[in-house]
Amino acid sequence: MLHRSSPRLLSLSLVSLLALAGCAATDSTASPPEPSTDTHGEIAGAAELAEPALGLTSIDAEGRVSHLDLLDESTADLGTARAPRAVHSDGRYLFAADETGVSIVDSGVWTWDHVDHFHYYRAEARVLGDVDGGGVATVATSNSSTTGGTGVFFPDSGDAVLLDTEALSKGRIEESFRLSREPGAGLVVPVGSFAAVAAGDVVTLHTADGAPTDDSAPCIDPVGTITTRVGAVIGCQDAALLVHVEDEQPVVERIPYPAGATAPRAVAFANREGRPRVAALAGDTGIWVLDTRARAWTLLAAPEPIVQVTAVDDADANLLALTPDGRVLVLDGETGALRAASLPLVAASLAAGANATLVADHQRAYLNGPIEGRLWEIDFADGARIAREFVPERTPTFFAETGR
16 A cells, blocks of 8 residues: 555644634533534534544445545455445445345445534444345435435336435434336435435425425436535436425426537536536536536536546636546636646556546545556645555445545
8 A cells, every 4th residue: 555644634634623613512422412403413422523534435346345544544344235236425325236226334434514614423334234126226315414315216116215314324224205106217316304306207396204295397318416515406308407495495496508509418417525516528528517506507628538527616626537548637627628637547447347436525536446456546736646546455346435
């Protein structure tokens, strides 16, 4: 394992201590506080930390789960989930899906967003259990790992399931509802205390117990979803739907693609968690950037072919992209111009069709190479420099950055 000391850890500690000074920390040894409407993401039995417990939680092809602590570089075995065909994460949980259901892994580390500062927690890491269904499920999460819901849609059976995320945070798998839809593509997207179910070319809104509201919207061929600080995005053939809550009621807004646009639609959105701007491939010719705050799309020309893109949405408006030959590009999010590029890192994985995935937080990007047997930490603000390279004992077939 290659290790280089990083000033990032010192800066995170200082920022965290300042945040805690501005908002009282929870003493995990004290008596539990009286219930309130704002518990800062606190869960009984969890310890509040002075800095985020960032880690890389990975699942190999056999379903064996490992967690790499990015602070001390120790590795823990978390058990075994089902052998996944796809994995989704919200920054705490990993949802490993195969043709018969979803296994849920709790990394035990998370960040609670208090808008102007954050709280950081650690609890027991474990494999929680399974949710049964037909077909490789699509999973949608919110920005909270302790409240609200988590959506699961099973395409072969048409089961639309909303899980209780608060129950997940306490180690229990509880279904808030399970609705029947026609088999096929679909989404269950949590939105505050509601959920949007996208199936059959329509999006319907439901309360947490599955009761329908009076709200619905057309959505031809719903594919792709992400939750931003503004609301939840659902990709449709000719637009994105932005679903959010105002005055305790769900609101659906339509954000059409620019008039005359001929580029392929967005089908998968990615960004730094919670930020208002998201990015998606526009086929093999460009990049869609959706600003959910401005309710506007921008189409950027990519400087070369890319296979993945994500929006950092930082002060420099960085976009990160992955090329077919395995290089990480740093792009100008306003123009698409190339700012920096790494050496080829995951060429073999991409050539073999393995699941190499690029994710970003506010200071670093992370990339896995299943064929290369590596995980990389990339300083995208410093010329796409490789800050650290890890050689895990188990192949990182799928991974997520957790604790963020």
